[in-house]
Amino acid sequence: MSLLPSISDLVARARSDLRVGLPVVLVQDGMGLVVMASETAGDARLEALRALGPVVAAVTGWRAETLKIRVYDGDIARIAMPADAGARWLAELADPASDLGAPLRGPFKEERGGDATLYRIGLDLAKSAQLLPAIAGVKVTTWPEGLTVLPARQAAQDLAGSAPLSPVAAARLPMALAGAGRLHIFRPDNAEIEHYAVEIGRPDRAKPVLARLHSACFTGDVLGSLKCDCGPQLHTALSEMGKAGEGVLLYLNQEGRGIGLANKMRAYALQDQGFDTVEANHRLGFEDDERDFRIGADLLRRMGFGAVRLMTNNPRKVAMMDAEGIDVVDRVPLIIDANRHNADYLDVKREKSGHLL
Numbered sequence: 001m002s003l004l005p006s007i008s009d010l011v012a013r014a015r016s017d018l019r020v021g022l023p024v025v026l027v028q029d030g031m032g033l034v035v036m037a038s039e040t041a042g043d044a045r046l047e048a049l050r051a052l053g054p055v056v057a058a059v060t061g062w063r064a065e066t067l068k069i070r071v072y073d074g075d076i077a078r079i080a081m082p083a084d085a086g087a088r089w090l091a092e093l094a095d096p097a098s099d100l101g102a103p104l105r106g107p108f109k110e111e112r113g114g115d116a117t118l119y120r121i122g123l124d125l126a127k128s129a130q131l132l133p134a135i136a137g138v139k140v141t142t143w144p145e146g147l148t149v150l151p152a153r154q155a156a157q158d159l160a161g162s163a164p165l166s167p168v169a170a171a172r173l174p175m176a177l178a179g180a181g182r183l184h185i186f187r188p189d190n191a192e193i194e195h196y197a198v199e200i201g202r203p204d205r206a207k208p209v210l211a212r213l214h215s216a217c218f219t220g221d222v223l224g225s226l227k228c229d230c231g232p233q234l235h236t237a238l239s240e241m242g243k244a245g246e247g248v249l250l251y252l253n254q255e256g257r258g259i260g261l262a263n264k265m266r267a268y269a270l271q272d273q274g275f276d277t278v279e280a281n282h283r284l285g286f287e288d289d290e291r292d293f294r295i296g297a298d299l300l301r302r303m304g305f306g307a308v309r310l311m312t313n314n315p316r317k318v319a320m321m322d323a324e325g326i327d328v329v330d331r332v333p334l335i336i337d338a339n340r341h342n343a344d345y346l347d348v349k350r351e352k353s354g355h356l357l
């Protein structure tokens with residue numbers, strides 16, 4: 001094997017670059033797009049980007065809808081950056097924090113025609129770096145040396161895939177709610193966040209196992225937030241497994257349904273302005289749910305499980321397990337009593353997200 005970076009290594013490097021405010025170059029058929037994430041673009045680097053040519057910003061269709069920007073590229077919109085606009089304009093295009101108080105006003109000069117593929121890949125890259133899906137780019141045929149250069153088609157394939165996970169470490173863990181267990185750590189090979197599996201007892205791999213796919217929720221799991229049902233769901237799942245003497249709880253680090261804690265707090269701030277969970281995600285430019293449930297199926301398979309009794313109210317999880325070859329022999333509901341802070345959240349889950357509550 002060569003010592004040089006693979007495509008998934010380059011994509012990992014590009015994620016870090018965007019997070020620190022560096023541009024990366026997406027290349028296809030000799031054409032390059034030098035692209036920065038709007039959220040981290042500073043005025044100095046933006047100035048240097050401008051020196052390469054006219055800057056075009058891009059946002060998702062959801063964000064465009066909020067800003068009343070016309071969408072000519074299907075699911076994304078491209079907007080010419082005004083000559084007098086700076087990093088602040090880009091940040092406001094990306095971030096809905098001031099949409100109600102001091103909204104960004106047009107007229108917006110939408111770009112139409114030409115190929116928007118590189119912008120679309122740039123937006124996916126920003127999302128995968130857990131940044132707001134909003135970018136600024138310049139089309140070029142030559143670019144400054146030293147930037148991370150990504151062959152665009154391969155990068156798109158890598159972003160659409162699910163990185164292989166390898167076991168890193170495991171050890172015994174006695175738990176108050178679940179009794180004796182083992183905590184297994186799994187690491188994706190693309191430098192993304194690790195995921196955990198809590199094995200309770202010694203479940204027989206030949207039989208369907210009581211399983212829970214839990215998505216990380218720092219606010220609910222750790223702080224006991226009353227805004228969602230995650231904490232009680234986690235604790236109920238662990239104690240049910242403890243009572244049964246066996247089970248497997250996958251703790252998937254997909255905070256905020258995959259948008260990350262910073263973006264989830266942006267969503268919470270919008271919820272304080274009156275938007276519901278789904279509307280808040282859309283105003284930020286995200287889909288309602290950005291999680292990749294293939295990770296859960298992959299982990300179960302790696303641990304030797306082929307069939308589960310899945311504790312969930314989410315039919316999408318059941319469908320995804322089935323599609324990934326994990327047999328869901330039974331769905332075990334995990335219903336938590338509502339309180340006055342999460343009643344609306346649970347209503348939205350039922351009415352908009354299809355949860356069986």
Ligand SMILES: Nc1nc2c(ncn2[C@@H]2O[C@H](COP(=O)(O)OP(=O)(O)OP(=O)(O)O)[C@@H](O)[C@H]2O)c(=O)[nH]1
Nearest residue numbers: 215216217228254255256257264267277312313314
């Ligand atoms: N973006 C966003 N994420 C949230 C919000 N509230 C909770 N979450 C995240 O939602 C995830 C939990 O997903 P849920 O939809 O509650 O439950 P589920 O896992 O789909 O379904 P169940 O298996 O039935 O629990 C966790 O990652 C939480 O951090 C919110 O208001 N906005």
Ligand SMILES: [Zn+2]
Nearest residue numbers: 217220228230
């Ligand atoms: Zn939660």
